[in-house]
Amino acid sequence: MLASLRAAPTLCLSKRRYRNGFCCRASTLQSNANGDRNSTNNNGKNKKKIVVVGSGWAGLGAAHHLSKQGFDVTVLDDGNGFGSPDDISMQGFWYPFRNIFSLVDELGIKPFTGWMKSAQYSEEGLEFSRLPLVDRLTSLPLMAAVIDFDNTDVAWRKYDSITARELFKQFGCSERLYRNVIGPLVQVGLFAPAEQCSAAATLGILYFIVLAHQKNFDLVWCRGTLREKIFEPWMDSMRTRGCEFLDGRRVTDFIYDEERCCISDVVCGKETYSAGAVVLAVGISTLQELIKNREEFLKVLNLASIDVVSVKLWFDKKVTVPNVSNACSGFGDSLAWTFFDLNKIYDEHKDDSATVIQADFYHANQLMPLKDDQVVAKAVSYLSKCIKDFSTATVMDHKIRRFPKSLTHFFPGSYKYMMRGFTSFPNLFMAGDWITTRHGSWSQERSYVTGLEAANRVVDYLGDGSFSKIIPVEEDEPHIEALRTVNRRFNEIRAQLPLSDYFLQ
Numbered sequence: 024m025l026a027s028l029r030a031a032p033t034l035c036l037s038k039r040r041y042r043n044g045f046c047c048r049a050s051t052l053q054s055n056a057n058g059d060r061n062s063t064n065n066n067g068k069n070k071k072k073i074v075v076v077g078s079g080w081a082g083l084g085a086a087h088h089l090s091k092q093g094f095d096v097t098v099l100d101d102g103n104g105f106g107s108p109d110d111i112s113m114q115g116f117w118y119p120f121r122n123i124f125s126l127v128d129e130l131g132i133k134p135f136t137g138w139m140k141s142a143q144y145s146e147e148g149l150e151f152s153r154l155p156l157v158d159r160l161t162s163l164p165l166m167a168a169v170i171d172f173d174n175t176d177v178a179w180r181k182y183d184s185i186t187a188r189e190l191f192k193q194f195g196c197s198e199r200l201y202r203n204v205i206g207p208l209v210q211v212g213l214f215a216p217a218e219q220c221s222a223a224a225t226l227g228i229l230y231f232i233v234l235a236h237q238k239n240f241d242l243v244w245c246r247g248t249l250r251e252k253i254f255e256p257w258m259d260s261m262r263t264r265g266c267e268f269l270d271g272r273r274v275t276d277f278i279y280d281e282e283r284c285c286i287s288d289v290v291c292g293k294e295t296y297s298a299g300a301v302v303l304a305v306g307i308s309t310l311q312e313l314i315k316n317r318e319e320f321l322k323v324l325n326l327a328s329i330d331v332v333s334v335k336l337w338f339d340k341k342v343t344v345p346n347v348s349n350a351c352s353g354f355g356d357s358l359a360w361t362f363f364d365l366n367k368i369y370d371e372h373k374d375d376s377a378t379v380i381q382a383d384f385y386h387a388n389q390l391m392p393l394k395d396d397q398v399v400a401k402a403v404s405y406l407s408k409c410i411k412d413f414s415t416a417t418v419m420d421h422k423i424r425r426f427p428k429s430l431t432h433f434f435p436g437s438y439k440y441m442m443r444g445f446t447s448f449p450n451l452f453m454a455g456d457w458i459t460t461r462h463g464s465w466s467q468e469r470s471y472v473t474g475l476e477a478a479n480r481v482v483d484y485l486g487d488g489s490f491s492k493i494i495p496v497e498e499d500e501p502h503i504e505a506l507r508t509v510n511r512r513f514n515e516i517r518a519q520l521p522l523s524d525y526f527l528q
């Protein structure tokens with residue numbers, strides 16, 4: 024669920040010439056690093072300049088489509104490496120990631136493994152296969168809520184105020200099903216304990232990953248880092264269309280053009296970049312570094328982010344890992360983690376004599392201050408409880424990466440603080456997994472789709488180019504659509520009853 028960037032724009036608060044939260048400075052006072060607002064292509068046609076702040080799935084998604092439409096696109100990154108926020112942890116790709124798979128086909132690259140199965144562990148061992156039938160059956164009533172949640176604004180407001188744990192309790196999930204299966208899945212999918220996750224977000228991701236795509240629950244994995252296998256060839260393809268990628272450009276200000284009533288320039292220290300339109304594709308923690316003076320931005324201060332610790336371990340011997348990817352729980356009240364057999368995923372480790380494992384810990388605030396050797400010791404201890412052979416293996420090398428406030432936290436009540444993809448500034452558009460979208464996708468797919476949606480808004484604003492054809496979420500299966508139709512009719516009838524709005528919903 025990553026659409027972050029680490030470039031931190033700071034809106035100027037000059038009292039001398041302030042308006043609408045931006046500096047009203049004449050752009051002629053500073054030389055524009057990317058020239059005037061329009062440039063000329065080889066055919067003598069003016070190319071309108073677009074600045075994209077952000078280089079994850081959302082930012083590159085916007086830049087990809089806009090560069091295809093002939094715009095002069097500049098992507099700014101503050102020096103952490105293009106695409107790096109989306110390379111925080113191992114990320115699987117599900118069958119419903121239809122737009123990302125379409126992009127990969129368009130680029131003509133083969134970054135993925137074949138379809139692979141996953142497993143789930145608790146301190147008691149491999150789960151679900153051990154789960155009694157009676158516990159599994161207690162999940163059936165939850166389908167009523169999944170059917171009721173149709174990703175509309177009404178549905179989000181109805182379920183967003185309660186926690187995922189309250190939702191599961193209301194619909195009668197067994198303690199064991201919640202503790203060992205559903206709760207951990209929420210922690211891995213939304214990166215926080217179920218009691219700290221929005222029920223609306225939980226239903227959204229359950230529907231997207233499970234109910235709408237019952238035919239295939241397996242995943243494919245990137246055969247190396249996302250940057251190496253996808254982002255670098257993707258950026259190379261955009262460079263051939265004239266897209267410019269500038270590293271080490273920390274955005275410090277925007278300049279507001281009073282005559283045109285829009286943003287005219289993006290400021291990075293002593294450099295300015297002319298912009299006919301701006302796409303701000305940054306993460307929550309980065310956005311909160313903005314100085315906000317407009318009501319539409321103030322509410323973003325209420326949003327939250329989650330810490331991640333990624334641990335890569337090289338062991339001295341081969342350890343048999345039955346499944347490539349594994350979700351784990353029960354090793355800490357608020358800690359969820361996954362581990363992966365990189366010998367079976369990454370090309371570079373396929374012939375290694377040692378076992379190479381990556382373990383990613385979410386909601387990992389308790390691990391952030393620990394020394395590397397302490398983190399390694401905890402990771403090995405947890406791995407040994409899942410697969411006993413790790414207890415007799417020795418760590419030969421390790422790599423620890425800490426990512427504070429890197430993933431979006433969909434906490435109860437967070438929906439009302441999220442922003443739409445457009446703003447009151449006519450040429451400023453937003454993208455990222457924390458943007459409200461009716462597409463219905465989640466995780467990397469959601470970020471990428473919001474980038475395409477932002478690109479479409481730029482096309483519409485400038486009146487130039489074609490809209491991106493965003494592939495919708497797969498249609499409901501007939502029996503699911505029938506149930507949803509009945510449910511909508513019931514809700515419509517209930518809304519017409521006297522006092523229907525009197526009681527707390």
